Amino acid sequence: MSTTAVGEVLIDEPTLRQRVEELGEEISADYEGRELLLVGVLKGAVFFMADLMRQLSVPCEIDFMAISSYGEGTDSSGVVRILKDLDGNIEGRHVLVLEDIIDTGLTLSYLMRNLGAREPASLEVCALLVKHGRLESDVPVKYIGFEIPNKFVIGYGLDFAERYRNLPHVAVLREEP
Ligand code: 5GP
Secondary structure, three states, X not given: OOEEEEEEEXXXXXXXXXXXXXXXXXXXXXXXXXXXXXXXXXXXXXHHHHHHHXXXXXXXXEEEEEEOOOOOOOOOOOOOOEEEOOOOXXXXXXXXXXXXXXXXXXXXXXXXXXXXXXXXXXXXXXXXXXXXXXXXXXXXXXXXXXXXXXXXXXXXXXXXXXXXXXXXXXEEEEEXX
């Protein structure tokens, strides 16, 4: 049986904080004069969302969706299921979807089609992490925190089998025999 451990730190706490501040400034400037609805994708985006929202100067509200992704493994199943839908109606709203990480983009592609059909006034994506060279879908991601190498990462909201979300930094998952 293999065990897991926290490996190399990819993005430390001060670097995360600095980038979230920058994203907050950029988004606040872009949405000036508008009201924003942040849609967090549970559970991983919660930590990023809480930090980013506190850097926004435009009026904003939050809502959440939960969709199935990898289950308990580290491979994309390609199967997407809505586990929890939004509480509110997004018709005519300016919606910014917050994702923790985009790998192939297949999950996001499904989500964007689903949300787009509800006729929001605008619909954009902000992802903390995007895996370099992995994107298979053509979903435009307007705001990106960091591009990272193709490794399975944990921390700052990201889990492996529901663990490690509480790490203050983003690290690589190390699997030990
Ligand atoms: P995609 O559909 O873009 O391939 O996968 C997106 C989802 O898979 C993310 O929202 C996240 O839940 C999960 N995921 C992808 N890569 C990683 C990773 O490196 N670490 C963790 N913890 N989850 C990941």
